[in-house]
Structures are given as structure tokens and as C-alpha cells.
Amino acid sequence: MTDEQRQQLRALPQVERVSAEPELAQVPVALRLACIRQALHEIREEILLGRPATSVMERTLALASRAPKVRGAVNATGILLHTNLGRATLAPAAVAAVAAVAQQHATLEVDDESGGRGDRQAGCAALLRELTGADDAIVVNNNAAATVLALTALASGKDVILSRSELVEIGGHFRLPDVIVQSGARLVEVGTTNRTRVGDYTRALTENTGMLLRCHPSNFRVVGFTESASLEELVALSRQAAVPFGDDIGSGALVDFAPFGLTDEPQVQKSIAAGADLVWFSGDKLLGGPQAGILVGRADLIAVCKKHPLMRALRPDKLTLAALEATLRIYRDGTHWEEIPILRRIQRDPGEISRRCRTVARKLKRLGYDTTTEATFSQVGGGSLPDRQLPSHAVAVRAANLPALARQLRHAATPVYGRIERDRLLLDLRAVDPDEEAALVRAFEGQST
Numbered sequence: 426m427t428d429e430q431r432q433q434l435r436a437l438p439q440v441e442r443v444s445a446e447p448e449l450a451q452v453p454v455a456l457r458l459a460c461i462r463q464a465l466h467e468i469r470e471e472i473l474l475g476r477p478a479t480s481v482m483e484r485t486l487a488l489a490s491r492a493p494k495v496r497g498a499v500n501a502t503g504i505l506l507h508t509n510l511g512r513a514t515l516a517p518a519a520v521a522a523v524a525a526v527a528q529q530h531a532t533l534e535v536d537d538e539s540g541g542r543g544d545r546q547a548g549c550a551a552l553l554r555e556l557t558g559a560d561d562a563i564v565v566n567n568n569a570a571a572t573v574l575a576l577t578a579l580a581s582g583k584d585v586i587l588s589r590s591e592l593v594e595i596g597g598h599f600r601l602p603d604v605i606v607q608s609g610a611r612l613v614e615v616g617t618t619n620r621t622r623v624g625d626y627t628r629a630l631t632e633n634t635g636m637l638l639r640c641h642p643s644n645f646r647v648v649g650f651t652e653s654a655s656l657e658e659l660v661a662l663s664r665q666a667a668v669p670f671g672d673d674i675g676s677g678a679l680v681d682f683a684p685f686g687l688t689d690e691p692q693v694q695k696s697i698a699a700g701a702d703l704v705w706f707s708g709d710k711l712l713g714g715p716q717a718g719i720l721v722g723r724a725d726l727i728a729v730c731k732k733h734p735l736m737r738a739l740r741p742d743k744l745t746l747a748a749l750e751a752t753l754r755i756y757r758d759g760t761h762w763e764e765i766p767i768l769r770r771i772q773r774d775p776g777e778i779s780r781r782c783r784t785v786a787r788k789l790k791r792l793g794y795d796t797t798t799e800a801t802f803s804q805v806g807g808g809s810l811p812d813r814q815l816p817s818h819a820v821a822v823r824a825a826n827l828p829a830l831a832r833q834l835r836h837a838a839t840p841v842y843g844r845i846e847r848d849r850l851l852l853d854l855r856a857v858d859p860d861e862e863a864a865l866v867r868a869f870e871g872q873s874t
């Protein structure tokens with residue numbers, strides 16, 4: 426411990442002294458003392474770790490506000506599927522479905538004909554078969570889990586052939602090569618970072634090949650002198666070699682986003698129609714549902730995954746299944762462009778966003794903020810379409826201390842997340858719904874908790 430640390434520790438106030446401060450008068454005594462002790466404990470740790478410590482009062486007030494760690498927030502970052510802000514938001518019908526089964530018991534695993542045990546996945550699987558054209562489907566907790574399950578159940582002890590251009594890290598240290606090893610399979614890399622041809626896969630095939638794997642490079646692009654084997658070539662090769670072709674397409678787009686300039690995003694139905702044996706993707710990216718991993722494809726391969734002991738550890742709960750089933754039903758009914766929030770946000774007209782920005786800017790000006798509006802670009806995010814941008818508009822706020830302002834907004838009753846660009850805080854309204862604007866403005870009133 427340095428002298429400075431010793432001094433900082435000695436300078437910490439006594440619990441009783443903090444408790445007597447008028448700012449804490451409203452907090453019940455028992456809660457007040459617990460929060461002060463916790464605040465002092467956290468600050469002592471920070472001092473010992475050599476980190477700059479915040480004030481005891483500030484820390485106590487934050488703890489006393491008892492704001493849950495996970496709560497609703499306004500996403501004005503311009504990144505529509507922000508992983509740190511929970512990716513997709515649910516359609517109203519999906520929210521209602523979650524609320525209903527959360528509050529009541531649910532028909533999760535009952536067969537309403539016999540009254541005996543049923544299949545919790547039957548509802549989602551039927552809709553997925555109908556929407557994607559696949560023979561069968563199963564749902565797990567996220568796409569990382571889908572990858573682990575597919576590789577473990579189908580390729581353990583065998584070779585998995587993957588292009589060097591697809592040895593990706595998805596985020597949060599989830600690296601595909603590590604997952605392949607973890608699943609008990611052996612990774613066989615083919616091609617180069619920028620160019621891989623179907624012949625590279627052909628030469629790598631042996632008796633021991635368990636799967637031809639393709640992974641959509643969701644969160645980066647290799648541009649310039651590039652080449653990759655087409656979906657059709659890989660399907661033909663896998664058929665010829667009688668080895669399953671697995672396609673991790675990432676976002677799970679069920680519609681074509683090309684009309685919005687969002688090309689290059691693989692679509693589930695297209696992979697299935699081309700003949701992929703197994704396709705897997707996330708539920709909470711471009712699909713616009715809850716966090717989930719969805720596997721669709723050949724019935725015999727799905728059956729092997731379903732029976733694998735890992736399935737019990739990866740199976741989704743009733744809340745997820747209710748939300749996903751309701752989301753898929755919207756696609757089935759054909760009202761997805763109106764009802765699914767991520768699809769509405771992608772369609773939102775920049776002119777309309779600009780008008781809303783001007784209204785919000787006027788309100789912030791009235792509160793005394795130096796505010797203008799400006800054209801900007803939104804991104805889809807969530808590891809989708811990294812090089813594609815959607816023209817948008819933002820409210821631009823200038824302040825002497827932008828990090829302090831951003832912090833105030835994060836601590837508001839409904840936290841607001843924008844992005845700091847050079848000398849201003851930008852609030853892109855593409856991912857902000859009109860009914861969230863009041864909360865956004867309130868955060869600027871300094872009603873921090």
C-alpha cells in the first residue's frame with residue numbers, strides 16, 4: 426500500500442457522520458446505514474486497487490435509489506440492435522404473451538389432447554417449419570448455444586472444415602475455433618483470410634469429416650481481393666461427400682433487407698432452399714424476438730441435437746418460448762413490417778426522424794441546453810451489417826462537460842444512452858419510439874437518482 430492509499434483510506438468518513446447528512450434524511454435509517462456501509466466497502470476496494478474513487482455520498486445515494494441493475498432504457502445511440510442495451514425490443518403482442526405466462530401457470534409441456542406430457546417447443550417448431558421451409562426446428566438460449574449444440578451433437582470426435590476467413594470472434598471472447606475444440610471436434614482450416622474456393626474444402630475432406638461449416642462474418646468485412654465458395658457449391662460438395670453442411674448465419678433475417686440498402690445479410694429461407702442441412706441464428710437480432718438460438722434443418726439432424734444431453738442445459742424457458750412464438754406468429758400473419766420494432770426502426774423515414782428531433786431540441790433549449798439538430802447515420806448493430814449505414818437525424822447537445830452530462834442521463838429515472846462525437850452529445854432518434862421522448866427530455870431535467 427502506498428502512502429497516498431493509506432491517506433485516502435484514513436480520510437474516509439465515519440458511517441454516523443455520513444448518515445447525519447441532510448441529503449440522506451429521506452432514506453429510512455436501516456436502508457441508509459446498509460447503503461453507507463456498502464458504499465464505504467466498495468470505495469475501500471477501489472482505493473486498494475488504485476482506482477479513482479467516487480464520493481461516499483454519491484455512491485450511497487445511488488445504492489439507496491434501489492434502481493435495479495437491469496431496467497428499461499432509451500437507446501439514442503443510433504445503433505438499433507445494441508448488445509449492451511439488450512438488442513431487439515419485443516413487439517407488443519410478444520410482450521403481452523410474456524406477461525401472460527409470467528403471471529400464470531402455463532401450458533408449457535402438456536399435451537392438451539391426452540393431458541399428458543407434451544413438447545415445450547411444439548408451437549415454435551411448427552411456425553419455424555412454416556416460415557423457413559425446414560423439416561424441423563429447435564430453440565436454445567442463444568446462437569452461441571446453438572453453435573455448441575450443433576457441433577457437439579453432430580461433429581464430436583470428427584473434423585469440422587471451416588474457411589480461414591470465417592475463424593471469427595463473435596464478441597465476449599466467444600471464438601469459433603475455441604468452440605469447435607470445446608465441442609470435441611477437430612478444426613480443419615482451409616483457404617486464406619481473403620480467398621477460399623470450393624476446391625480448398627474438397628481437398629480437406631476425409632473419412633473423418635463430420636461437418637462442412639460456414640459462419641457468416643457478421644461483425645466485420647474483408648474487402649478488396651476476395652473470394653469465397655458459394656452456398657450452392659458448398660451444398661453440392663456436402664451432398665457428394667455425404668457430410669452435413671452447417672450454416673451459422675448470425676442475424677436470422679426472415680425478410681429481405683436489400684430495399685433498405687442492407688444487402689449481404691443471409692436469409693434463413695434462402696439457406697434452407699439452397700439445401701443447407703442445418704442453419705442456426707439468433708432470435709434477438711434482425712428477427713426481432715427474444716434472446717434465443719434457433720436451429721432449423723433436416724429432421725434427422727435436429728432429432729440428434731434434441732436427444733443430446735446438452736439440450737437439457739440449453740433449453741429455453743416459458744418466457745422465451747412465449748415471446749418467440751408470438752413474434753413468429755406476426756411473421757406468419759404477414760404484419761411484421763408494422764409490428765416488429767426492429768423492422769419499423771429500419772423503415773423509419775429520415776424526414777420524420779428530423780421533425781421529431783426538432784421538437785425534442787426545442788424542449789431541451791427551453792431547459793437551457795445548447796441544442797441543434799443534424800443529419801447522421803444509424804447502424805443496425807448487434808453484429809449485423811457492419812459497413813451499412815442508414816441515413817438518420819440526431820439532436821446535438823453541446824455542454825462544457827459532456828461526460829458529466831452523459832453520466833447524468835445514464836442515472837436518470839429512465840436512463841438515456843446517446844453517443845459523444847467530438848464536441849457534442851448526439852441523440853439519434855431512429856431507435857427511439859415517439860412514446861419514449863418524454864422520458865428522454867425528463868432525463869435532461871436533472872431528475873437524477
Ligand SMILES: *Cc1c(COP(=O)(O)O)cnc(C)c1O
Nearest residue numbers: 567568569595641643675707808
Ligand atoms: C451474433 C452471432 C452469434 C452469437 O449469437 P448470440 O445469440 O449472441 O449467442 C453467433 N454467430 C454469428 C455469425 C453471429 O452473428
